[in-house]
Amino acid sequence: MPKYLLMDKAELNEEYKKLSDTYAEYKAQGLSLNMARGKPGEEQLNISNDMLYTITPETVFQTADCPDCRNYGGLTGIQEARQLFADMLGVHEKNVFIGGNSSLNMMFDTIACMMEQGNSGEKPWNQQGTIKFLCPAPGYDRHFGVTQYFGIEMITVPMTENGPDMDVVEKLVADDASIKGIWCVPKYSNPQGITYSDETVKRFAALKPAAKDFRIMWDNAYIIHDINDTPDSLLNIFDEVKKTGNEDMVFEFCSTSKITFPGAGVAALAASETNLEILKKRYNFQTIGYDKINMLRHVNYFKNLDGILAHMQKHRAILEPRFNMVTDMLEKELSGLGVASWTKPNGGYFVSVDVLDGCAKRVVELCKKAGVELTGAGATYPYGNDPKDSNIRVAPTYPPVEELQKAMEIFCVCVKLAAIEKIGK
C-alpha cells in the first residue's frame, strides 16, 4: 500500500473521496459503539459470578484476626485478605492495608492525607504553598484528576519504551523541593501498555529527591493482567527500595476491580510501616473499617495467589483475541501509510495509538459522529492537554466482539481521513 506522504494531490483526493464514502456508509448505520473506558466486558464479568455465591449458610465468619467479619472492627482488613494481596504484591502482610472497593479512592485518600497531615517530618502539603507532581504522559486521566482536585501543579514527563524518562525525573526531583510526588502505572501502563524496565525501577528506587516528603504513587493496576504467552515482568519496587533505604518513598496500590468485579472488588495498598501509621491516623477517623464480608468472598473463592492466577487465565482467553483483533486491524489498515503508530502490549487494558500531530481531536470527533465513542483526545495528558494532539487511547475490552470489529474499522477510516486532511488534499 502506498504511503500517503508519497501520494500526489490527485491521489490523496481520490483516496479521501473513497474513504468519505465508506465513512458515510458507517454513519448512516446510526451505530452506538464504545471504546472509551477500560471496562471489562460482560463475558469477563460472568467468569467471577461464582464468587458471589461463596457466602453460604455454612460460611464461618470468624477469621484469623477477626472474631466475626460481619461486625465492626478490623481497620486494616482481615488477615487472610492482607496475605492474599501481600503474595500478589510480593510484600509482607504487615505492610498491606485493605480498603473498600476502589484503589482510586485509596490513592485519593493518600494524597488527601499528605495534604492535611504531611509526612517525613515536613509540614502538610497544603501548608507548603505551590506543590507539584510529575505526571508521565500519556498516562491515566483519573490520576491527573486527583492531582488537579487538590490544586497540585502537574509537570508532564515524557514516556519512553522503558517507562518515564528517568533522566528527566531524576533531574527534576533533585532540583525542586516543591515536587512532592509522581504517578506511575509501572506494568502495562495506561494507555501504552509499557512495563517499566528493571533499570527504570532501580532508578526509581534510587531517587534522591530534594523534598524529604516526596512520594511515588505506584499504581500497579495491571500487576497480573497478562493477555498472551509473552507477559512482561516487573521488578518488585519494595525489594529495590529496601536496598536503597527508600522504603518510605513508595505507596503501592492495586485492586481486584479487573480480577473480579469493577465496583465490587477489593482494593489494597502496600507501604512501609511508617507510612501505614501516617495513613491509619486518617483512616481511623474516616471509617470504622471496610467491607470484610467482601474480603471473605474473595478469600473463600480464590484461596491463594495460584487461585487468582488461574482466574486470570480466563480473562486472558477473552482478552487476547480482542487485543489481536485491534492490533491486526491497525496493522492491516494503517501499516505503511505513515499516518499512525501504536503499541502492541502484552497485558493491561489499552492500545495506545499515535496519529499525525494535530489529528487526535479530529479522529475522535469523526468517530463520534459515526457513533464510535473514544476516550477524549488529550485525556491521557495533564490538564487534558496533549501538546501534539496525537495520542488516542483505544479500550478493546468492553464492547461485544462484533461491535469492536466494526468500531475499529470505523476508527481506521477516521485516522486516514484526518491524516489526509492534515497532509492537505
Place this chain on the structure above:
Amino acid sequence: MPKYLLMDKAELNEEYKKLSDTYAEYKAQGLSLNMARGKPGEEQLNISNDMLYTITPETVFQTADCPDCRNYGGLTGIQEARQLFADMLGVHEKNVFIGGNSSLNMMFDTIACMMEQGNSGEKPWNQQGTIKFLCPAPGYDRHFGVTQYFGIEMITVPMTENGPDMDVVEKLVADDASIKGIWCVPKYSNPQGITYSDETVKRFAALKPAAKDFRIMWDNAYIIHDINDTPDSLLNIFDEVKKTGNEDMVFEFCSTSKITFPGAGVAALAASETNLEILKKRYNFQTIGYDKINMLRHVNYFKNLDGILAHMQKHRAILEPRFNMVTDMLEKELSGLGVASWTKPNGGYFVSVDVLDGCAKRVVELCKKAGVELTGAGATYPYGNDPKDSNIRVAPTYPPVEELQKAMEIFCVCVKLAAIEKIGK
C-alpha cells in the same frame, strides 16, 4: 433502701466494705466483658445472613438505571437503592446519594469537601482561619473525632430532654460567623437516646446563622431503630427546611450498618440538589462508584421500606429485653441512692448513665479492673473532656445476655463504690 447521702460515716463505711467484698469476688473471676461499643450482637447479625444469599445464578444485574451493576459506573448508586433510602428518609430519590459501607466515611468526606471546596459561594473552610463546630454533648465520640482531625474548634452545647439547648444554638450561630456547623443525632441520640422534639427540629430548620456556609450534620443513625411499643417520632428535617427556605443547610446521613451488617451495609446521604452537586464534584475524582452489587443485595432482600421495617422488628425482639435488663438493674440497684440517674430510651443503641460529679473516670477504672470494659469516661464530650466527669455510656447490644447481666451487676457495684469514695466514708 436508704439514700447514701443520708448515711453517717459508719454506715457508709460498712456499705463500702460490703461492696468491696462483692467487688473482690467479681474481680477474682477474671472476667472479660465488653459494654464499650454500639456493636450488634451475634444474634442480630444472624437475622441478616439471608441477605448474603440473595445473589444467585438467577440474579438479573441490570437495574433501572444501570446496565450491569457488576461493572463500573453509577456514581450515586442504583436507582432502586436510592428509592429505598428515600422512602426511609422521607425525601425524593433525586436527593439521595448512596455511598460505600460507612455513613461515618460519608460524613468525613462531606466535611473534607467543605474544607477544600467550600459552599454557598464562600471560601473553602480551610481558607477561613479558625472555624468552629457546635457539639451537643454528651454526643458521639466519632463525630468529635472527625471535627478534631480537620482542626475545627469544638464548642459544647448542652443537651436537654428535647435535644440540644436551642437557645444556646440559636444565639451562637447568629452571633459568630466562624461557626460552620453542628453535629446532630436527632433520633435516639448517642448516648442518651433522646429524640429531638418537634419544636427543636423546627427551630433547627429556622436557624439564621451568621455564616452563609453553615451546615447541619443530621446523623439519623437510628431512624427506625425502635426497641419497644412506644417509639419516638421525629419530624422530617427536609420537610421543615423546605418551609423555611433553608434546604441547603442540611446534610442527612444514615446507613444499614445496624439494619443488616456493620461494615457490610450500605450508607447514604440526603441533601439539596445544590449540595449534591458540590459533593459530586469531589466524589467524581475520588471514586468511579461504590459497590452496586451490595446495593442490589439490600434491594433484593428488602424489596421496600416495609421489608426493612419488618426486619427491624426482629432486631427489636432481641434488643428490648437487653435494654430492659439494663434499666431494670439500674432501677433495682441504684434507684433512690442519689448516686446516679439514667435514661430509658425507646430506641437506639445506648443507655446513658450520669454518676456523681467527678466519679465517671473512677467507675470506668473500677469496672476495667474487674474485667468490664466501658466506653472511656469523657468520650461523649468534645476533646474527650467531660467537665463534670459524670457521664458514662453503656452499650447493651454486644455481649451475650448472661455476660450483660454480670457486667451490669459489676457496673452497679462500681457506681456505688465510687459514690461512697466521693461522699467520703
